[in-house]
Amino acid sequence: MxxxxxxxxxxxxxxxxxxxxxxxxxxxxxxxxxxxxxxxxxxxxxxxxxxxxxxxxxxxxxxxxxxxxxxxxxxxxxxxxxxxxxxxxxxxxxxxxxxxxxxxxxxxxxxxxxxxxxxxxxxxxxxxxxxxxxxxxxxxxxxxxxxxxxxxxxxxxxxxxxxxxxxxxxxxxxxxxxxxxxxxxVCDGFGNCYNGCVDGYWGPACELQCPANCEELTCYRTTGNCISCKSGYWEKRCSSRCPIHCFERVCDKTNGSCTRGCASGLYGDMCNRPCSLGCVGGTCDKQSATCANGCVQNWAGSQCDECDSNHYGSSCSLECNHDCENSTCNGTTGLCTLGCKRGFYGYKCDRQCTCCPSGCDRLTGRCNGDCLVGKFGIFCDKACNQGCKVYIRDVH
Missing domain, CATH: 2.60.120.260 (Galactose-binding domain-like)
Structure with a gap:
């Protein structure tokens, strides 16, 4: 009719x-x-x-x-x-x-x-x-x-x-x-196609070709948007390549996120973020970046992105000063986080207390308690006059 x-x-x-x-x-x-x-x-x-x-x-x-x-x-x-x-x-x-x-x-x-x-x-x-x-x-x-x-x-x-x-x-x-x-x-007097278009074409008169990267060259007649994309492409008209680091270059056709995981060493929706250098084998979970196989030596944390307690530096290759308490230091700066062993002071515990039998203040080096016999001063680094018979500690 x-x-x-x-x-x-x-x-x-x-x-x-x-x-x-x-x-x-x-x-x-x-x-x-x-x-x-x-x-x-x-x-x-x-x-x-x-x-x-x-x-x-x-x-x-x-x-x-x-x-x-x-x-x-x-x-x-x-x-x-x-x-x-x-x-x-x-x-x-x-x-x-x-x-x-x-x-x-x-x-x-x-x-x-x-x-x-x-x-x-x-x-x-x-x-x-x-x-x-x-x-x-x-x-x-x-x-x-x-x-x-x-x-x-x-x-x-x-x-x-x-x-x-x-x-x-x-x-x-x-x-x-x-x-x-x-x-x-079948068409009307204006050239519009009654029954739709053959595969590969769209528009009222089916005069427009579907985008080249549509799967099987099929697209919606009214918009020209692809029904699905060839492998490796995404977006409405399949005009964008899937991120190069998607596994087998396969991605979601709507938002371009990698659907089959990432190439080794990368994570994130677009597989554009590197796994930590500390991951064993350089691989990590695509979503959480957790190192599935654990951390290489000197690294720690679920993502193996921080140094263990005894190392510091960008590659965690530097050892904390052994005069730090428990050889523990900040993973970035190397500063001793638990204080110094007895007889040492400074941020990195790399300075030795002088003539302080009871040790010294961790940051300033000032002696705690009395100096050794014959020494005086806040650092116990001054020698008493040889004419003195009794050692008196200088409290100033």
Missing amino acids: FALRWIFIVGFNCYVFCYENLSRRPTTVLTQSSTYHAQTASLANDGDVQTDEQHCVHTANNHTKAWLQVDFGEVHSIHNVKIYHRREGNSSGDWKQFRFRQFYLDVSNVSILQTTTSQRNRCYNDKTKYPDLPPNIIDIPCEQTTRYVIVETTYDAPEDDPTTGAILEICEIEVYGCVATCRNN
């Missing part, structure tokens, strides 16, 4: 369905074998169906063959061809379509310049002989899938015209059908 509603629309060629006049598509090109005056091939697809001489293609005389070719630029599915030949009235003296006798209508996927009639498919061959005339407007069924439609004649009309040679005077040629990308070759 949907298709039948289109039957009465004026200007479209309708049978059960309406079809588009493919001759009028902007990509269609008409050429002719020769030209008389300025009556070029473009007059035959300008939409003007008047049949007087000035509105018609006119090939030159003194040729044994005359032709007009319609080139769609690519293969389309055609249904019928309607031709308007020159006729200027019904009176006996009016010009009529005698030059149209015995023309033939061929289709081909190869240009007329590269084929002979035997190499083309024939849709129609006029058999009219003098004095009869063929109809000057003729609608020819021609259900073919083709790129070129060719009207050709070798007929000379000496009985009607002293001019010699085969001549065509076509005022308009309408080729009705659908672009080959319409599914089931």
